Amino acid sequence: MTYEEFADTRLAPLLRYAVMLTGDPHQAQDLVQETMVRVQLNWRRVARADSPERYVRRMLTNQYVDWRRGSWVRRVLLRGEPDASVPVPTDHAQSAVDRDQIWSWLSRLPRRQRAALVLRYYEDLPDVEIADILGCAVGTVRSSISRALATLRAEYVEA
Amino acid sequence: MIEDDLRAAFVRHEPLTPSTGPLRAAIDRLAAVRRRRRQRFQAAGVTLALLGALGVGVPQLRPDRPAEGPSLSGRPAGAQSGALNVLLLGVDGFGEEPSYRLADSVLLVHIPADRSRPYLISLPRDLEVSIPGRGTGKLNSAFYSGEPRPDLDAGYDLTRRVVADLTGVRVDAGAVLTFAGLRRITDAVDGVEVCLPTEVRSWHTRRTFPAGCQRLDGAASVDLLRQRRYLPDGAFDRDRNAQRYVAALIRRAVAQDVLTNPVRLTALLSAGGKGLAVDDDGLPLTRLVAVLPELKSVDPVGLSLPVGPPVDNASRLPLDPKLGPAFLAALSEDRLAQWVAQHPEQVNPTR
Numbered sequence: 001m002t003y004e005e006f007a008d009t010r011l012a013p014l015l016r017y018a019v020m021l022t023g024d025p026h027q028a029q030d031l032v033q034e035t036m037v038r039v040q041l042n043w044r045r046v047a048r049a050d051s052p053e054r055y056v057r058r059m060l061t062n063q064y065v066d067w068r069r070g071s072w073v074r075r076v077l078l079r080g081e082p083d084a085s086v087p088v089p090t091d092h093a094q095s096a097v098d099r100d101q102i103w104s105w106l107s108r109l110p111r112r113q114r115a116a117l118v119l120r121y122y123e124d125l126p127d128v129e130i131a132d133i134l135g136c137a138v139g140t141v142r143s144s145i146s147r148a149l150a151t152l153r154a155e156y157v158e159a
Numbered sequence: 160m161i162e163d164d165l166r167a168a169f170v171r172h173e174p175l176t177p178s179t180g181p182l183r184a185a186i187d188r189l190a191a192v193r194r195r196r197r198q199r200f201q202a203a204g205v206t207l208a209l210l211g212a213l214g215v216g217v218p219q220l221r222p223d224r225p226a227e228g229p230s231l232s233g234r235p236a237g238a239q240s241g242a243l244n245v246l247l248l249g250v251d252g253f254g255e256e257p258s259y260r261l262a263d264s265v266l267l268v269h270i271p272a273d274r275s276r277p278y279l280i281s282l283p284r285d286l287e288v289s290i291p292g293r294g295t296g297k298l299n300s301a302f303y304s305g306e307p308r309p310d311l312d313a314g315y316d317l318t319r320r321v322v323a324d325l326t327g328v329r330v331d332a333g334a335v336l337t338f339a340g341l342r343r344i345t346d347a348v349d350g351v352e353v354c355l356p357t358e359v360r361s362w363h364t365r366r367t368f369p370a371g372c373q374r375l376d377g378a379a380s381v382d383l384l385r386q387r388r389y390l391p392d393g394a395f396d397r398d399r400n401a402q403r404y405v406a407a408l409i410r411r412a413v414a415q416d417v418l419t420n421p422v423r424l425t426a427l428l429s430a431g432g433k434g435l436a437v438d439d440d441g442l443p444l445t446r447l448v449a450v451l452p453e454l455k456s457v458d459p460v461g462l463s464l465p466v467g468p469p470v471d472n473a474s475r476l477p478l479d480p481k482l483g484p485a486f487l488a489a490l491s492e493d494r495l496a497q498w499v500a501q502h503p504e505q506v507n508p509t510r
Contacts, residue, residue, distance in 0.1 A: 011182070012179050015177065019172065019175050020169050028176070033185055036186045041190055106168075
């Protein structure tokens with residue numbers, strides 16, 4: 001597989017994944033951009049991986065989790081042209097606003113926990129694969145997911 | 160069920176996803192910029208390492224202001240006066256794309272203002288230093304720039320800051336030397352003659368380097384400079400061997416009449432840089448040679464920053480409480496000759 005072929009098919013899903021991780025289209029773009037630049041520069045190594053897609057997803061996830069520790073936000077030099085047509089969720093009913101509280105609660109979770117939730121409930125990956133992506137044990141995945149769910153449940157009760 | 164709400168929330172926010180077209184173009188642009196920068200940096204690294212080893216002062220790492228014409232003959236404009244410090248980092252990691260790199264050889268080449276002779280100062284890789292943004296750590300870890308792609312640029316910049324903070328001297332120029340760069344430089348001068356006080360067995364290959372002087376090609380030099388495990392004094396012995404190698408490289412350059420023959424120097428420099436500077440805006444090598452030294456002797460003095468015993472189980476080494484500060488003061492005040500005269504036992508024989 002070439003880098004171009006990979007980008008043709010995988011860029012969109014990765015970007016969606018990044019949106020779920022960051023909750024913000026611009027941050028998602030930055031995150032994917034920084035990751036994919038590195039993917040392109042190191043394509044031979046990425047292509048050698050058993051599953052290049054999982055390898056890249058792991059890179060992206062690490063990048064996201066390491067966010068505050070320094071690197072990628074500051075390094076981004078060029079961003080795609082601002083996309084005026086970014087659609088904003090357009091639910092009208094108050095019930096939709098209520099439901100979207102869960103989205104804002106997500107942003108308060110520790111990043112690893114949020115990543116675990118996205119991988120399980122958005123990407124529908126088995127725990128073994130989640131553990132591989134997060135670079136931890138399966139038990140750690142399960143405990144961080146249950147901790148995250150407990151936090152969200154507590155928010156529900158308060159709200 | 161909260162799980163179902165979660166799934167629904169994720170799906171509902173899918174439309175937030177921007178289109179990939181502009182993003183893909185931005186990725187390509189940025190990757191091209193970084194690729195160029197990396198190539199240029201590596202080319203500069205090889206060249207500067209050679210220059211540093213030759214004792215040629217280099218005004219700055221990246222020629223971001225145009226030099227006033229080639230300066231190989233006569234006194235160049237803006238000649239450097241005062242002491243010069245060139246930072247050479249030998250980094251590990253094999254192949255074009257190792258997963259991480261650490262600077263295991265940190266060598267400061269000090270050229271005093273009186274141009275008497277070069278000093279090679281090894282800074283132990285296990286030295287405990289404060290790394291901006293990361294607290295304290297070992298000196299070699301300042302080069303680490305995170306997975307999965309080691310960034311030579313970022314690694315150098317941070318290590319340079321750490322060394323400048325530690326020593327209090329201005330780092331005038333510097334270079335990063337990978338195993339491949341080291342091999343190329345050595346082969347460009349047709350090998351170097353390194354003199355070892357004792358036999359060195361390779362942990363990585365079957366090579367055994369006998370005691371005494373021997374001619375090493377590029378591959379053998381890389382092998383020798385990687386050795387630490389079988390050496391009685393570990394990383395310190397490796398640092399000493401690095402100094403012996405650099406001293407041998409200088410001798411070789413002198414023997415080939417490189418220092419006094421500008422044409423030969425330029426030829427050698429392009430040989431060292433070739434294969435790396437594939438980029439058309441690669442570094443004009445002649446610009447780097449802004450100063451030809453009037454070194455009275457090219458016989459370098461090998462020194463190590465004096466350190467104390469490890470502080471904890473992590474084997475981090477502190478600065479020697481007594482000798483360390485005195486040494487650093489001598490370095491920053493450019494009176495190492497005097498310090499060496501007072502501490503002859505600290506000199507590492509390089510031949």
